[in-house]
Amino acid sequence: MSPDPGSARGNPSHERAEPLLGIEDLSVSFRTDRGTVRAVHGVSLAVSAGETLAIVGESGSGKSVTALSILGLLGDAGSVDSGRIVFDGRDLLALDDDAIRDIRGDRIAMIFQEPMSSLNPVLTVGKQVAEPIRLHRRVPWREAYARATELLERVRIPDAAHRLGDYPHHFSGGMRQRVMIAMALACQPRLIIADEPTTALDVTVQAQILALLKELTREADSALILITHDLGVVARYADRVAVMYAGRIVETAPAGTLYAAPAHPYTEGLMASIPGVDGAIGARLPTIEGQPPDLAGLPPGCPFAPRCQHALDTCRTVPPPLERVGDRHFRACYRDG
Amino acid sequence: MSEAALPRIAGVSAGPPGRLAALWEFLARLGREKPLGAAGGIVFLVFLLCGIFADVLAPYGINETNLAVRLQPPSLDYPLGTDHLGRDVLSRILKGAQLSMIVSFVAAGLATVVSLVIGVVSGYFGGRTDMVMQRGVDAWMTFPDLVLLIVIVSVVGPGIPQIVLVLGLLYGIAGSRIVRGAVVSVKENMYTHAAQSIGARTFHVLRRHIVPNVMPVLIVLFTTRIGAVILTEAGLSFLGLGVPPPAPTWGAMLSGTGRTYMYLGPWLALAPGLCLTIVVYAINVYGDALRDLLDPRMRGTQ
Numbered sequence: 001m002s003p004d005p006g007s008a009r010g011n012p013s014h015e016r017a018e019p020l021l022g023i024e025d026l027s028v029s030f031r032t033d034r035g036t037v038r039a040v041h042g043v044s045l046a047v048s049a050g051e052t053l054a055i056v057g058e059s060g061s062g063k064s065v066t067a068l069s070i071l072g073l074l075g076d077a078g079s080v081d082s083g084r085i086v087f088d089g090r091d092l093l094a095l096d097d098d099a100i101r102d103i104r105g106d107r108i109a110m111i112f113q114e115p116m117s118s119l120n121p122v123l124t125v126g127k128q129v130a131e132p133i134r135l136h137r138r139v140p141w142r143e144a145y146a147r148a149t150e151l152l153e154r155v156r157i158p159d160a161a162h163r164l165g166d167y168p169h170h171f172s173g174g175m176r177q178r179v180m181i182a183m184a185l186a187c188q189p190r191l192i193i194a195d196e197p198t199t200a201l202d203v204t205v206q207a208q209i210l211a212l213l214k215e216l217t218r219e220a221d222s223a224l225i226l227i228t229h230d231l232g233v234v235a236r237y238a239d240r241v242a243v244m245y246a247g248r249i250v251e252t253a254p255a256g257t258l259y260a261a262p263a264h265p266y267t268e269g270l271m272a273s274i275p276g277v278d279g280a281i282g283a284r285l286p287t288i289e290g291q292p293p294d295l296a297g298l299p300p301g302c303p304f305a306p307r308c309q310h311a312l313d314t315c316r317t318v319p320p321p322l323e324r325v326g327d328r329h330f331r332a333c334y335r336d337g
Numbered sequence: 338m339s340e341a342a343l344p345r346i347a348g349v350s351a352g353p354p355g356r357l358a359a360l361w362e363f364l365a366r367l368g369r370e371k372p373l374g375a376a377g378g379i380v381f382l383v384f385l386l387c388g389i390f391a392d393v394l395a396p397y398g399i400n401e402t403n404l405a406v407r408l409q410p411p412s413l414d415y416p417l418g419t420d421h422l423g424r425d426v427l428s429r430i431l432k433g434a435q436l437s438m439i440v441s442f443v444a445a446g447l448a449t450v451v452s453l454v455i456g457v458v459s460g461y462f463g464g465r466t467d468m469v470m471q472r473g474v475d476a477w478m479t480f481p482d483l484v485l486l487i488v489i490v491s492v493v494g495p496g497i498p499q500i501v502l503v504l505g506l507l508y509g510i511a512g513s514r515i516v517r518g519a520v521v522s523v524k525e526n527m528y529t530h531a532a533q534s535i536g537a538r539t540f541h542v543l544r545r546h547i548v549p550n551v552m553p554v555l556i557v558l559f560t561t562r563i564g565a566v567i568l569t570e571a572g573l574s575f576l577g578l579g580v581p582p583p584a585p586t587w588g589a590m591l592s593g594t595g596r597t598y599m600y601l602g603p604w605l606a607l608a609p610g611l612c613l614t615i616v617v618y619a620i621n622v623y624g625d626a627l628r629d630l631l632d633p634r635m636r637g638t639q
Contacts, residue, residue: 073530076463101536101538102536104534104536105537110534112527112530117526117527118528118531119528119531120550122549122552123546131532135535180531183535
């Protein structure tokens, strides 16, 4: 699988510009029945306007938790232990409830992974798309509905004006996700966080939705954080990639570089386990040995060490720091080259 | 909540465009799938109409005594006979229906509001708030209903307002469990998180996203509570703690003239007794049918 040429080209603006969102050394933990579990461990990330950053990892790698902490939606059980999340010059973690609420849905919007349950079944689609506009712009319903119609047209829902009065169950999964995208775009946010936006959809629909999302965010020069476990998605739509494992970033690089030269054994393992169309029929797909990490009982060293073929003695005692290995390419691994 | 259940709920508490159509569709479904429940609904409706038009329908005044016709068995002039003072039993039954209806609607309404407030606050906010409130509910529910009622009514004295208040609180607190359960499951739905992610305030989330989705539960709760309140009020009246005389409540008719003159005029006990039984039974089967059709947790058990 080769990277999309478009992603390598990237957007020149994010080379010079101050990043729109900067996460610095973020750590998040959750209280569970088995004690406190650290879900995110010293994560630093940056996204610029017009850029698409993919956060890749398996379930429990901390990718969704990172996203939720940007919006302050961790819930009662989760808490940020340390770090800063700077958005447009402001530390989101330092804001009070009212201030962060003003940002949610207005400056930063989120798209969730389940279009089937992300829409309220008893409200019309028009009402739901108009909701963020009503919340943040204080315009009359008529105006909000007009804007909702425009938005539904932009996400290419046929006959948008007549579908405002329909309920979510009148829409297919892909159409519902388009509605979610329309909701997210409602207030022209600077940053859109899409948490596995296509996981629940058919493969053909997946591609349409992602292409639409990418196109609309680029048009508005917004930043997009795409959270996924699918490296195929990353290849086509992301400018830059951060690979997470057990709450840490293990490798980050421009999408093209990551594909051409993955530098962390976990990333290599992920790449190897993507089924290709050219693979021999009946051939076994390579897998990463061992079990996904148990966050409540992580080893002292590198969290991937127990599953790593190249693990050294130091790997099992001291976690490797994130080090530069190339142009905008970082990894957390002791292995040579 | 399974996703397949969503369209069904939507069909019931639907918004403006399809509201009337959805109601018809729902009634048709009630008749088709739950004929007994539909029959219960019709009886319930007749009871309501009797209550509303009691003053028009009653052939005689409720306290119109006529000693010349005391203890008459049912006849064309007196369809349900007369009592020991020559009062028309049918007129009194109709007035009793009205009293039962007023008491039960107000008390069940109050109970539903109490359930909603406790259930939503406890279920939505969770954590320590939930813990404290639920232990309070537990403590309250350790007292048997009737004992609590007798104690309160003996202290404050009988009368419609206190009975409504006490029954409303009693059933409201008990019902809050059911609402809380529904809220907890609705809260876990993605759209609640989505609403928070667009910057909605807590009150907005509750009003627009939580409450409309627990509506089916509230409707069922309200309906079944009406039956329960009628029965409990009759019980209190039977014990002399209900709506004070001379108001002709069914419970009082049963315990007063009904019991005293049981052998001379069995219709005096039969009329209020049968009315109570039929109306409460009808409301219960109707409530059960509603629950089966509305409550997604009951799906697949039909």
